[in-house]
Amino acid sequence: MxxxxxxxxxxxxxxxxxxxxxxxxxxxxxxxxxxxxxxxxxxxxxxxxxxxxxxxxxxxxxxxxxxxxxxxxxxxxxxxxxxxxxxxxxxxxxxxxxxxxxxxxxxxxxxxxxxxxxxxxxxxxxxxxxxxxxxxxxxxxxxxxxxxxxxxxIEPLAVSVRAVKRSRMKIGDSVAIIGAGPIGLLVMQVCLVAGASQVFVVEPIKARRDLAKKLGAAAVFNPFKSNPGKKIAELTNGLRTEIAFDCVGNQPAFNTALSTTGRRGTICIVGLSMTPVEVPFIRLWGHEKEIVFSCGYENEFTAALALMADKRIDxxxxxxxxxxxxxxxxxxxxxxxxxxxxxxxxxxxx
Ligand SMILES: [Zn+2]
Ligand SMILES: [Zn+2]
CATH class of the missing domain: 3.90.180.10 (Medium-chain alcohol dehydrogenases, catalytic domain)
Incomplete structure (x- = not known):
């Protein structure tokens, strides 16, 4: 064969x-x-x-x-x-x-x-x-x-369902997605299905931002042309988001995740960094932020299949x-x- x-x-x-x-x-x-x-x-x-x-x-x-x-x-x-x-x-x-x-x-x-x-x-x-x-x-x-x-x-969707579970996102939370590749776009859709109030997407590639918008993003930002943290603050009465998903996994993406989350926000790391990423404790400590990691999936296939079967995921x-x-x-x-x-x-x- x-x-x-x-x-x-x-x-x-x-x-x-x-x-x-x-x-x-x-x-x-x-x-x-x-x-x-x-x-x-x-x-x-x-x-x-x-x-x-x-x-x-x-x-x-x-x-x-x-x-x-x-x-x-x-x-x-x-x-x-x-x-x-x-x-x-x-x-x-x-x-x-x-x-x-x-x-x-x-x-x-x-x-x-x-x-x-x-x-x-x-x-x-x-x-x-x-x-x-x-x-x-x-x-x-x-x-x-x-x-x-x-x-x-279904496999990458299972990764995305797990990421949303790991983030402990609740209905009504606002969310930032850093990186709108396949996983970022799926995580975004799962957040919307799970009841996110609004999802902001940060992505340098225009075609991906356009698709994110089409699939339900409240607003999209090019991180090289604007400051997503500030922009999201303007759109949320200064509160920023409850949850940010780093679907890239490098220092700039982590920094963006940090700046787009508000006080007591959670940063969920989904993308994989090959090199160490610096974490400024002082910025997390004062605002009691959390970092959680999501690695693959444990048993999310059934959920992913159900979401795909009735077209809640596109x-x-x-x-x-x-x-x-x-x-x-x-x-x-x-x-x-x-x-x-x-x-x-x-x-x-x-
Ligand atoms: Zn894969
Ligand atoms: Zn075993």
Missing amino acids: KAAVWYGQNNIRVEDITEPVPGPGQVKIKINACGICGSDLHEFRQGPFIIPVKPHPLTGQAGGPVVLGHEFSAEVVQPGSNVTGFNPGDRVTVNALITCNECHYCKKGAYNMCVKLGSTGFAADGGFAEYAVVNDYALFHLPDSVSDDMGSF IQEMISERIQLEDIVEKGIEPLIGDAEKYIKIVVYP
């Missing part, structure tokens, strides 16, 4: 590899659509990052070669032995977490804290291929109203391109790195 295989930095090759065979408790699926995520770009440029370096305790994966891709919709081809509840032809999406299901954290449902945590598309072959084999516990049926494209957004205009697997590097990964302002999400059809 055809697959996009990661061998190392700047080295992803589309080639023919052996079709995987499901073991007990596993299911072979045919991939219908798989989104390219920021973490795939990280692996391409600077990896291995989430790809394990030492043999993974659950999968044995160590470095490459590995098939990336963890945001996908698929169709069941062949359930392995001991699999119940999934039959050939079933449309599914995949929770990317690979967990031991035995440790203290797994037993209480905190799957993203599993002591042996891995992820499909990093610690095991993922969705940039014609077929994949995944654990049956990771599969979720797609309702008819969720298309293959929408199914490929992803149609977030898809900038649809490409074939053989073009993944030239028409997917490279443009997303080099021409970021032109794209939000690129979806690959194996």
Whole structure:
């Protein structure tokens, strides 16, 4: 079968590899659509990052070669032995977490804290291929109203639902979103569904600001052309917001999150910083601000599916391109790195 295989930095090759065979408790699926995520770009440029370096305790994966891709919709081809509840032809999406299901954290449902945590598309072959084999516990049926494209957004939507839960946003709160990439735009929509009074979006790229506005942002700001903290203060009688989501993960984004939140505000860090970020204690202490972190998801797939199924979340205009697997590097990964302002999400059809 055809697959996009990661061998190392700047080295992803589309080639023919052996079709995987499901073991007990596993299911072979045919991939219908798989989104390219920021973490795939990280692996391409600077990896291995989430790809394990030492043999993974659950999968044995160590470095490459590995098939990336963890945001996908698929169709069941062949359930392995001991699999119940999934039959050939079933449309599914995949929770990317690979967990031991035995440790203290797994037993209480905190799957993203599993002591042996891995992820499909990093610690095991993922969705940039014609077929994949995944654990049956990771599969979720797609309702008819969720298309293959929408199914490929359930994983990032689960990330976004978790972020809003971690922020403890309450109905009526005002919110700032720093960064309107795919995650920022989904977090914004989840906040609106969850009853945010108004959501402000800070984003340098115009096309993304325009889409944020269309999807319900109360106001959008270019951080290079204005001071979002001051602007939001003007719009909120000086109160600023209760919650800011940093969906970028770097020093300027954190500084913006700090300045857009008011007293006793909460900053929820969703984007991932590779370098340390300075935190000015004095500005958080005096205003009793909190910083919380949100990492992936623990069990938010059911909620994400429900929000997608009845169209409370709109992803149609977030898809900038649809490409074939053989073009993944030239028409997917490279443009997303080099021409970021032109794209939000690129979806690959194996
Ligand atoms: Zn991702
Ligand atoms: Zn565990």
